[in-house]
Amino acid sequence: MTPLRLALALVRAAARFVPRWQRGEWQREWSAELHHHALDAREPGALVHRSTGAVADAVYLRSQALQLDLLVRDVALAGRNAFRRPGFTLLVVLTLALGIGVNSAVFALLDSVLLRPLPYRDPSRIVFVWQTLPSKNVMELEATPYDLEAWHGLRGVSQLAMVKPDTYTLTGDDNPERVRGSRVTASLMPLLGIAPRIGRAFTPAEDLDGTAPVAILSDRLWRRRFGADERALGRTMQIDGQSRTIVGVMPRGATLPGPLAEDTDLWLPARMSPAERTNEDSHNYRFLARLAPGATLEQASAEVEAFAARMATERPSHRSIGARLVPIGEQTVRAIRPSLLLIAGSVGLLLLVASANTSTLLLARASNRRHELAVRTALGATRGRLLSLAVAESLVFACLGGLAGLFLGGWALRAVLPLFAGSLPADIPIDIDARVAAFTAAISAVLGLLFGVVVALHRPEGGLVDVLKASGRTISGSSGRARGALVIAQVALAVVLLSAAGLMLNSVVKLSRVRPGFDADHVLTFKVALTGSNYDAAPSRVALASGLLARLGAIPGVRHAAISTVVPFGGGRNANSFTIEGRPRKPGELQIADQRHVSPNYFQTMNIPLVSGRRFQDTDDSRAEAVVIINRSLAKQYWPAEDPINRRVRVGLEPNAWLRIIGIVEDVRHVSLTRDAVTEMYRPIAQTAAPLFTLAIRTEGDPAALTPAARAAVQAIDPNLPIYDVRTMEDRIAGSFAQTRSTMLLLLVTAALAAVLSGVAIYGSIWYSVNQRIPEIGVRLALGASRAAVFGDVLRRAVSLTAIGALIGVAGTLAGGRLIAGLLFDTRATDPATLAAVVAATMGLAVVAGIVPARRAMTVDPIIALRNE
Amino acid sequence: MRMTLATTLVMQAIGAGHCHGFDIVDVTGFPTGTVYPALRRLERDGYVRSRWEAERTANREGRPARRYYELTATGVRALDGALHTLRQLDAASRLRPGTAE
Numbered sequence: 026m027t028p029l030r031l032a033l034a035l036v037r038a039a040a041r042f043v044p045r046w047q048r049g050e051w052q053r054e055w056s057a058e059l060h061h062h063a064l065d066a067r068e069p070g071a072l073v074h075r076s077t078g079a080v081a082d083a084v085y086l087r088s089q090a091l092q093l094d095l096l097v098r099d100v101a102l103a104g105r106n107a108f109r110r111p112g113f114t115l116l117v118v119l120t121l122a123l124g125i126g127v128n129s130a131v132f133a134l135l136d137s138v139l140l141r142p143l144p145y146r147d148p149s150r151i152v153f154v155w156q157t158l159p160s161k162n163v164m165e166l167e168a169t170p171y172d173l174e175a176w177h178g179l180r181g182v183s184q185l186a187m188v189k190p191d192t193y194t195l196t197g198d199d200n201p202e203r204v205r206g207s208r209v210t211a212s213l214m215p216l217l218g219i220a221p222r223i224g225r226a227f228t229p230a231e232d233l234d235g236t237a238p239v240a241i242l243s244d245r246l247w248r249r250r251f252g253a254d255e256r257a258l259g260r261t262m263q264i265d266g267q268s269r270t271i272v273g274v275m276p277r278g279a280t281l282p283g284p285l286a287e288d289t290d291l292w293l294p295a296r297m298s299p300a301e302r303t304n305e306d307s308h309n310y311r312f313l314a315r316l317a318p319g320a321t322l323e324q325a326s327a328e329v330e331a332f333a334a335r336m337a338t339e340r341p342s343h344r345s346i347g348a349r350l351v352p353i354g355e356q357t358v359r360a361i362r363p364s365l366l367l368i369a370g371s372v373g374l375l376l377l378v379a380s381a382n383t384s385t386l387l388l389a390r391a392s393n394r395r396h397e398l399a400v401r402t403a404l405g406a407t408r409g410r411l412l413s414l415a416v417a418e419s420l421v422f423a424c425l426g427g428l429a430g431l432f433l434g435g436w437a438l439r440a441v442l443p444l445f446a447g448s449l450p451a452d453i454p455i456d457i458d459a460r461v462a463a464f465t466a467a468i469s470a471v472l473g474l475l476f477g478v479v480v481a482l483h484r485p486e487g488g489l490v491d492v493l494k495a496s497g498r499t500i501s502g503s504s505g506r507a508r509g510a511l512v513i514a515q516v517a518l519a520v521v522l523l524s525a526a527g528l529m530l531n532s533v534v535k536l537s538r539v540r541p542g543f544d545a546d547h548v549l550t551f552k553v554a555l556t557g558s559n560y561d562a563a564p565s566r567v568a569l570a571s572g573l574l575a576r577l578g579a580i581p582g583v584r585h586a587a588i589s590t591v592v593p594f595g596g597g598r599n600a601n602s603f604t605i606e607g608r609p610r611k612p613g614e615l616q617i618a619d620q621r622h623v624s625p626n627y628f629q630t631m632n633i634p635l636v637s638g639r640r641f642q643d644t645d646d647s648r649a650e651a652v653v654i655i656n657r658s659l660a661k662q663y664w665p666a667e668d669p670i671n672r673r674v675r676v677g678l679e680p681n682a683w684l685r686i687i688g689i690v691e692d693v694r695h696v697s698l699t700r701d702a703v704t705e706m707y708r709p710i711a712q713t714a715a716p717l718f719t720l721a722i723r724t725e726g727d728p729a730a731l732t733p734a735a736r737a738a739v740q741a742i743d744p745n746l747p748i749y750d751v752r753t754m755e756d757r758i759a760g761s762f763a764q765t766r767s768t769m770l771l772l773l774v775t776a777a778l779a780a781v782l783s784g785v786a787i788y789g790s791i792w793y794s795v796n797q798r799i800p801e802i803g804v805r806l807a808l809g810a811s812r813a814a815v816f817g818d819v820l821r822r823a824v825s826l827t828a829i830g831a832l833i834g835v836a837g838t839l840a841g842g843r844l845i846a847g848l849l850f851d852t853r854a855t856d857p858a859t860l861a862a863v864v865a866a867t868m869g870l871a872v873v874a875g876i877v878p879a880r881r882a883m884t885v886d887p888i889i890a891l892r893n894e
Numbered sequence: 895m896r897m898t899l900a901t902t903l904v905m906q907a908i909g910a911g912h913c914h915g916f917d918i919v920d921v922t923g924f925p926t927g928t929v930y931p932a933l934r935r936l937e938r939d940g941y942v943r944s945r946w947e948a949e950r951t952a953n954r955e956g957r958p959a960r961r962y963y964e965l966t967a968t969g970v971r972a973l974d975g976a977l978h979t980l981r982q983l984d985a986a987s988r989l990r991p992g993t994a995e
Contacts, residue, residue, distance in 0.1 A: 078926020
């Protein structure tokens, strides 16, 4: 290619930048020059070099067309103005950064948790299939293996998979550990659209027993136990004492749908025995399904409900059991969504407060610069030019605010994440990423444009002469009114936020005062996993229980030690149906009670009062008569008018295993402080030999301090017994409403920031108006007005602005109360005491913010004020 | 319009009869990327105007017609003003601090 042709090609390429209407002439000019120059070119390279200028020329023409140069000039001017008054700039930027920063942080949270699709193929088509017990208000009952077979005929779903979540003990090396895992059918991974990153998935044959025991590891477990070594495939691992071959490793972040933060570390094949496959009573299996192509959720739901209704009439085991479908997206985020949305709403309001605050500041500055604007107008600046200048200025502020907000947001996010650690997925990275940055940039840009328009619309009225003649003190009425309205808006928003925070605070206080039915202080709890085949036989488990209790009871500082299969707030309920002797079940009635198997001194250890009858004794063992203690709720529900002591009940389908009721104990809140006690049965662990051990120790001093001693005591009996989930009882209870408390904390911080911003706004607005009115105040004082009257006048303005804002805020809270009602406990969204306290605090804020300007007004010297006029 | 050194020199070159783009580049020593945008600005603000040379002249020399630039009356006045300022600056630069008695 000759230099001429190369240069012409460059010009042709550059021509794309030239506005269309100039392009033809432009290209003609450049090619003529190049042709002419080529005729007498001394250096051919120079021709190409010259043609590069065409790019600059073309870009210049394009930017001129966009009036970019004007905008660039405006932005440069705005930048210079911003740096000329660093104090003002800092104030505006900090206010904006605050509003934008918390929104960026919360957006990062929302984006990762609520907005991104779940990591499955076409996740909106995947549903959970739950059974229900409408009569007991249980809407999510796990199903039985029998239902896997039964539901296969449904036409509304194309794939069905079963999951049995559990915990497993890994042994075989020096650190036995307890991990979450699930037994799954081979259909699960194809249904979800996930697959191992290395190795293989399960085969349908592995749904049945008789196949070799295998396991698939999570990426995390693989890294932790094998250092991400691909040779782990084919190796064996001791899982619950059974040797299993590792056949695959899941990709990072691959997890089961369901409540977040319950990540699974082990994937095991179902390997069901014929007996398990036909079990229709054990409601411990979760089901997932994919909607059939073309089927809607409503159609499939209707089919499932109709099918369940038919089953309820056909199978005694399924009497009064319904079924429903819940999309996995809803299931996954349901627990945390209300909190997140509330927080998002509250930081949105904070951004509004910050924006109103910034507008106030910018308006105040604009009226200080009326001279400058008037001069510009007189010199021929058009309305458009002034708007462009105003927008450029506010864009500079908004960009600086957005940038600072992004840093602030990163910091805020790191502070917030630990608060929700219990309810957020561990594997999803939550950070300030490109999406969050784009979001931040977008709100900054919108705010910048908005502020510019607001300021430009409040341009001073009247011509140059009017403005220059004015002493610079009187303000145009519209700008003063706008400032007043902005202050009122900020106060109203702050009152809404403060009310929401107050209501949440009220709930948390009430929650922490709920009596759970036992004494939670000075109790340490931990679980012990029975591993290996040492404890397969019932007597060995009973012996282990008494050995553990003896060792633990001997630790200095321990008052009582007890065992229960499940302790309150320890997760799991273990509900089972029961029958009362001599009282056949009515058709459609399902009698259910939570089952706990405890050592004799459990009630003393937990301080659960005995209502009547007797507690368990050491003699209630496998040789003695089978006995049971029930709680007050169960007694009230089934023997409302009689004494249940000495009556007999049977649990589940065990034939002839009648249990004699020997006592009634007080109700205990087991799952959460917000839920009333359920019906419960306690049985002596010496008679049931249950393989689940949770130990509870009542101590004299700090319970957490005894953890090492308790660990040592367990290891002394069997060094292979892992102890896990070690927590004090108070910790467990606090954890049960951690999310409510975290939400409350964030709301409180947001509301406090909003209150501070509105306090500053009240102060700034009153100070400004006092400054404007100094001559008037001077005249009043000269005419004999008392200083107290002037002081009162100024303060009255602060209080009246605030009162209007507070009224609007209270009205807003009353109107929007139901949005928060679901997160409250024992507190009405219209709680008058909370609202009154918020209003009182806000009025106090107004007085504090008004005092300094009021004092300034009081101390005006009439002579100086009038001389300046 | 702001008179920079580049715009002043471009105008001076045109005033001196160098009226085609590349000729101005040769005379002023500025690259095309500076000269052309300066020309666009000058033309937009009415300091120079451009015309196309007659096709016949160009054809006779076996090349396409070129665009040529000339100063407007405003341009001439602006150039005079700018040169005046430059001369004053030049004079000022000859003053040395401390030489005045």
